[in-house]
Amino acid sequence: MTIVYAGLGSNIGDKEKNINNALAFISELYEIKKISHLYLTEPVGNIKQDWFLNCVIEIETGVDPKKLLSSFKDIEQKLGRKKTLKNGPRIIDIDILFYGDLVVKTKNLVIPHPFIQERLFVLQPMMDLNPDFIHPVLKNSIWGLYESHPRVQKVILHK
Numbered sequence: 001m002t003i004v005y006a007g008l009g010s011n012i013g014d015k016e017k018n019i020n021n022a023l024a025f026i027s028e029l030y031e032i033k034k035i036s037h038l039y040l041t042e043p044v045g046n047i048k049q050d051w052f053l054n055c056v057i058e059i060e061t062g063v064d065p066k067k068l069l070s071s072f073k074d075i076e077q078k079l080g081r082k083k084t085l086k087n088g089p090r091i092i093d094i095d096i097l098f099y100g101d102l103v104v105k106t107k108n109l110v111i112p113h114p115f116i117q118e119r120l121f122v123l124q125p126m127m128d129l130n131p132d133f134i135h136p137v138l139k140n141s142i143w144g145l146y147e148s149h150p151r152v153q154k155v156i157l158h159k
Contacts, residue, residue: 001060002100003033004068005129007113007122008055009093011043015053016158018079018092025075026059026094034058036125038158044119049089053158056097056125065099069109072096097122101136112137117145120153 006026010018019038026032036056043049061068072094079092097113104111112135116122123146126133131143138145 001062002102004030004059004061004099005097005126005133006057006059006072007093007095007097007125008057009041009052009095009121010091011050011052012089012091019053019055021079022075022092022094023057025078026057026072029071030059030061030063032057032059034129036128039121039124040156040158041121042154044121044153045086045088047088052121054121054125056122056129058129065096065102065104065109065111068099069096097126098133098136101134103136117149120146120149120151120155123149124155 008019008022016038023032023035034057038053038055041052041054043052076092076094081091084090095113096111097116099111102111116135117138123142126142127146131141133142134140135145
């Protein structure tokens, strides 16, 4: 069994309900060990859109990364996600952030997620779950990455 961290985000419709629906589907397939706080986060990518609601979850699974990705894409589709422009609005987004200390680089899957160190909306909720986790490529802890982040994005604890 492997510990996996996944990021969830939504900025269309009832964002909290979208996250909760995704968590319900994920929990039918995998054991969710921990869930971070929810955070309202400023969008990245210079696209005018609503702020996101984000969280990170810790799951434990024996499923290989490709099958995990496929199941996450199926959940996104069930919840109504449509393909839009890169970094654009979405009803739900589920990303594999870390799969243990595995490093994967294929056309369809990159683990760890390549922009973790740049995204406060990932680092902040990861701080809730495991600040001592070592990024297997950057060889730095979540805490270290968080501390060195320039804090240009706004991330606000939700309720």
